[in-house]
Amino acid sequence: MAQIAGSLDVLSTRTGFNTAxxxxxxxxxxxxxxxxxxxxxxxxxxxxxxxxxEQRPVILRMILADKLGYKTASANLADAVEDISALAEEFERWKAVDLVITYYHPDMGVLIANPKRKESLASLGNLKKHELLVVFAGKMGKPADELCEKAANLALAMVQGIKAKIPEELYKGEFSVKPAKAAKQAAPKKTAEKAVKTRKVAKEKAEQVPAKVAPALTPVPAQKTGMRMTPMYSVVVQNELFHNGNVEAWKRIIDSYKTKYPELEVYIYYEGERIININSLFKWGKVKHGSTIQFAVAGKDIKDVAKLQRYLMQGASPQFEAFLKGPVSTVLKLF
Structure with a gap:
């Protein structure tokens, strides 16, 4: 009884109930x-x-696994895997089954893709070693069979670079790919009555909101649903040591970038590990001349990554002092 009550705690408040x-x-x-x-x-x-x-993986599991009984194949990747979008051409020919791939990104959470679409697979980016990848294979309203299980295992193997013989029966069926539709925008949650009452206020606020800038072209196609991450960009340290001045320069550069693009996140990596606190790069004393620090940007409409890389390269060089001018609390206008 206690377990049941615990699982229903979210319904005990109006907000939780309405969300459910x-x-x-x-x-x-x-x-x-x-x-x-x-x-x-x-x-x-x-x-x-x-x-x-947060809703996407919950809905996916409930529909594909619980309701439709899709077969699954999963693995923690033994090695890092680069762009897998080229596999879409083969997966698109598998008309006997419906396929969905989920990848558990260490920083961005669960990413979902239709492996029969090249742009959808590309949105997963590079797959990291040890992270979980799950393939779902089924036939929508029809019971999943042995062919679905075989398809899930074959797709998982191919993603990991394992050559596999594809059975001819996978190429015959009804599960073809249709042109993708544009993503929906979040609708304003206003009643008609409230809209009339607040029309004047809304008009004044609208005049203060700047026009949205068209998203820039990026190397990897974005998932329409939400976040994606760019490929890793490298910055070679030009100073004899990545010291405190370089760290402060990087912090101010990244702060400037995030002030300009608050919806984006900058991830720093060194020797394959994510760096949560940039100060640790200085404290270790290991980051010296010729060392490579990597970074990636995550978000929806990703912009100015090349400019960010250029500034970070300068911040890792003897020219870092250019970013330390002015009061510490001042945000640099670099972007």
């Missing part, structure tokens, strides 16, 4: 849109900002 109701309604509406030519990863893409990143 909205989630259930959204899940049911997604179930209604499923068909042989409608991949769940594509549907989650199309939902855009109407779904949070």
């Amino acid at each position: 109701v909205r989630h259930i309604k959204k899940t049911l509406s997604i179930i209604d849109t499923l068909s042989a030519n409608k991949n769940l990863a594509d549907i989650l893409d199309e939902e855009g900002e109407e779904l949070s990143n």
Whole structure:
């Protein structure tokens, strides 16, 4: 009884109850849109900002695993895997089954892709060693069979670079790929009555909001649903030692970037490990001339990565002092 009460704690408040109701309604509406030519990863893409990143894996598991009984194959990757988008051409030919891939990114959480779409696979970026990858294979409303299980295992092997013989029966079926639709924008949550009452205030606020800038082209196609991460960019240390001055320069450069693009996140890596505190690069005393520090940017509309790299390279060189001018509390206008 205590376990049941604990699992229902979220419903004990109005906010929690309303959140649960909205989630259930959204899940049911997604179930209604499923068909042989409608991949769940594509549907989650199309939902855009109407779904949070936390909702997506929950909905996916409930529909594919619990409701439709899809077969799964999973593995913690033995090695890092670079861009797998080239596999989409082969997966697209597998018309006998419906496929979905989930990748558990160490920094960004669960990423979901339709492996039959090149741009969707590319949005996963580089797959990191030891991270979990799960392949779902099924037939929508029809019971999943041995062919689905075989397809899931074959897809998992191919992602890991293992050559496999593809059975001919995988190429015959109804699960083809349809053109993707544009992602939905989050709708304003206002009633008509409130909109009339606050029309004047809304107009004044609208005049203060700057126009959105069109997203810049990026090396890797973005998932419409939410965050993606760029490939790793390298910065070679030009100073004899990456000392405290370089650290402070980097902190001010990144602070300037995040002030300009608050919805984006900058991740720093050294020797394959994520650096949470940049100060640790100085404290270790290991980052010396010729060492390589890597970074990546995560978010939706990623911009100015090349400029960020250029500034970080300068910040890791004897020219770092250019970023230390002015009061410490001042945010540099670099972007």
